Amino acid sequence: MTRTYAENSAQMPLDLALLGVNELSQNLKKDYPDMEWVYRISFGGLLDVPDENGETRAQGPAAGKAIDFFNNPKEVERMNILKSIVEGEIPKKPGEAIISHEFAEKFGVKLGQKVTLFGSTMNGSMLFKTFTVCGTIRFGMTMLDRGAILIDISDAQLALDMEDGSTEILGYFKDEKYDKIRATEVVNTFNPRYSKKDDEFSPQMFRLEQQAGLEEYLAMADNMGGIMITFFIIAMSIVLWNTGLLGGLRRYTEYGVRLALGEEKSHIYKTMIYEAILIGIIGSIVGTILGLGMSYYLQEVGVDFSDLTKNINMMIPPVYRAAIFPQLFYIGFIPGLIAMTLGNALAGFAIYKRKTARLFKELEV
Structure with a gap:
């Protein structure tokens, strides 16, 4: 997106969109050949529902999103639109659109019926574009369900006077896995080359975490995950420490x-260790092998929670997956090896410090 659009992205200012x-x-x-780049256009306006005479029967605000429906099936899959x-x-x-199901029910819009989008174009002129409703969708978000419209990117470019333009270009790694380190490298090489501080319409690239307050949210999620892992390691260490001590x-x-x-005594103690x-x-x-095996299965297959998220469909895939990181190959050795050894060391240390005669008496040998 452009530098100025990034500063006002919540307002979706079309006049600050990217061109070329x-x-x-x-x-x-x-x-960046290892990435896939796609166009998106976000816009807003009024949806007008005509009666049988073509006169306005109902109107409602609508948040619009344009993606590549015709040539990029992955875009439909990423946004979980089919489900x-x-x-x-x-x-x-061309000329077809999806509208929110709640809006369609409220104003009695049927499939095949025409609706008109009112708004403004990139150049500031009035927008009047008629679309045929080909489907209805439920987002699971109240704001969007009240009024939303999805159209193809080519229709949006034509209607909004944005030929060869879009509000943003998104980049996806071709392996479909987000890598913060790789993303940072892409941003750090792109911005010095293309983004110019003295040109407010020059493109500027952001990582996923830098958009819409996601950085704080993802940092909180990472911290919570780290806290849970730490508590789990401590708990397992205590269990295995007690096992070694009792043994x-x-x-x-x-x-x-x-x-x-x-x-x-030293030989007994060493052999025990x-x-x-x-x-x-x-x-x-x-x-570790068993844990990585389960993690690999969850990474490749995942767990389907669609039954628990029936009312939240849009942009939230129902399949949750794990991810295998290098740390997983050694983190299990912390409770497994250190705690077990420490427990046995403490148990043997008590005997090692006692006198042989007293030990015989205690053990009734």
Whole structure:
């Protein structure tokens, strides 16, 4: 988006939109071939519902979004539109539109009926564009369900005098996974080259976290995740520490017998630690393999929560997935190895410090 549009994006100012997006898109594809670039246009206006005589029967405010329905099926999938449609289908030809289901029910709009969008174009002139309703959709958001319209990007460019223009260009990694580090590299290489401080209409790129207050929200989500992981590690460490401690205490009789046979205390203590380390390593490896296997399944297949989110469809995929990070390969060794070894070390340390004669008496050897 342009620098000034970014400052006023909540108002959706069409007069501050990007121009020359075809050339800019070609440059982006050349500079960043591992990403997919798509156009989006956000706009607002009034939806007019005519009666049988063509006169206004009802009107209501509408928030509009234009995406590439005709040539990019991934856009429809990303916004979860197919599963959000209540009646009809997505636009298949110019002049078709999807409107919110609540708006259609409230004003009695049927499939195939025409509605007119009133508003202003990029140049400030009046906009009067008639669309045929091909489907209705439920967003699960009250503001959008009261009045919204989805049209193809080509229709929006024509109606809004935005030929070769859009309000924003979005970039997606082709592996469909957001990577903050890679995104930062793209932003840091794009802005110095294309964004000029003395040109308010020059394009400026932002990471996902930098848009619409998402940075604070995602930071809070990361912090909550970190807190949950920390508590889980502490809890598991306590459990395994107690396991090692109790396991060592239950072997007091064994230690007494070994001392009676002439084995040195240091040798007993060392073998106990070695056993704990070996058990911790084996348990951590097995647990890590099982955990990564489950995480990989959740990453590739995911869990479908569509039954729990029936009223929230738009832009929120019903399938939740896990993600495998390098930290997962070693984080399980913290409670699995360290806690187990520490528990056994403390249990053995109590015996190691006692005198042999007293230990024999306590253990009744």
